[in-house]
Amino acid sequence: MLTVIKTIFYLGPLIFGLGFVAPLSAQIISAAGWALPFGLTPLIAGLIIGGGLGFIAQIRGTWI
């Protein structure tokens, strides 16, 4: 159990990126009515943004 919790916290930035930033980005894109290139849906764009930012934060250990 402890190992699972430590792993969750270790992967925190990536999980937060996919779990929160991705749907947040998708809903902001939808609310703003932005047209996306390459036929991307807001959700796919959100996953790219959230996953990308989360991955960078995971590597760097910081979001800023």
Place this chain on the structure above:
Amino acid sequence: MSPTQDLTQMTEAELLRMEREIAARHINKFPYFAVFWAFSNFVVWLSLWPLVFMGVIPLWLGFIIASLNITLSYLPSHEAQHDIIAKPGSPLRWLNQLVGHISTIPLVLPYRVAKYTHMEHHKHANDPDKDPDYATHADGPLSAIWRSLYYRQPRADGGLNAYGAALERIGRPDIVLDGVIYQLIHFGILFALAWSGYAIEAALLWWLPRHIALTYIQFYLSWAPHHPGNESGRYRDTRSFRSILGNIGSLGMQYHIVHHLHPRIPLYRTPQAYWEMKPILEARGCNVHEL
């Protein structure tokens, strides 16, 4: 005693006796407003969710109110941490603990984590190795804000991230679990709301207001009253200061030196206690020049 009276000729014992007499007049006063504040602030923050979801109030208004709510959530818990509402063993002890636990839920700060680390801060204020809040020390206000954000990052070793190490050092690693549970529930709720189509609401009613509140609280409760924070000792580790936002805007921290000297004086009595004690603090060489 006049606020301008010169007491520099008095002995250590006389100064201490006078200081204690003043403190005694302000201790054991029931902080009615802090109790009302704790519950009303929490209920208002909770009510924002249905009010925004049902379109009764706009999200931008909910965001502003939530930011105020979460910023104001710490202080009632702080009164409870110092047993100001009710001491251990007294009939209203349950109320003290309830206020302590309830009020910092929006801040995602468990009461026991806050209490035990705060007691360490009082014992070791400005000690780079033992003060859990030492990471908030900074050269100036902008630097203080930046450090507050910086030390909140995933792999930073200061700020709230330092609380776990402090709890382990004092032999209470069990309390770290409170923080883990709070974090898992907090992020679980955020993720569930986000994937249910309420990500913007979750961001503006909890996630962003919490970060604004943490920055504001760390600025006014930790950085400003201890700046420059390069001395330790009962009369040297804290100061009084003049805030451009006044005493209310600075969350009552202009007179924080009184709190460090006598932590059981309720927040609402610290201004009066400060002005009564000021000649003593000046005679002690305290940093009370701004106010």
